[in-house]
Amino acid sequence: MSLEAVQRVTEAEEKARTRRAEAAEACKKLVSDAEEAGKAKLEQARRAAEAQAAEVMAKVTLCARRRPADWTTLRHSLSEG
Numbered sequence: 001m002s003l004e005a006v007q008r009v010t011e012a013e014e015k016a017r018t019r020r021a022e023a024a025e026a027c028k029k030l031v032s033d034a035e036e037a038g039k040a041k042l043e044q045a046r047r048a049a050e051a052q053a054a055e056v057m058a059k060v061t062l063c064a065r066r067r068p069a070d071w072t073t074l075r076h077s078l079s080e081g
Contacts, residue, residue: 001009
């Protein structure tokens with residue numbers, strides 16, 4: 001094999017290594033971004049659930065103060081929310 005051919009093969013191998021390394025970095029970033037987005041969605045859902053639970057507890061407390069023995073009103077109030 002001529003020196004030129006060896007140089008071309010070496011060059012092609014180096015380019016391939018570089019492309020693989022770049023692809024690996026791009027994959028790592030993609031995974032990292034997806035994890036970050038997933039964590040943000042999870043936090044958003046957690047906050048929404050906490051707000052909903054607080055609202056239900058407020059309704060329960062209000063209903064219990066008004067008519068402690070009237071659970072029908074409580075069930076109706078909760079089903080509306």
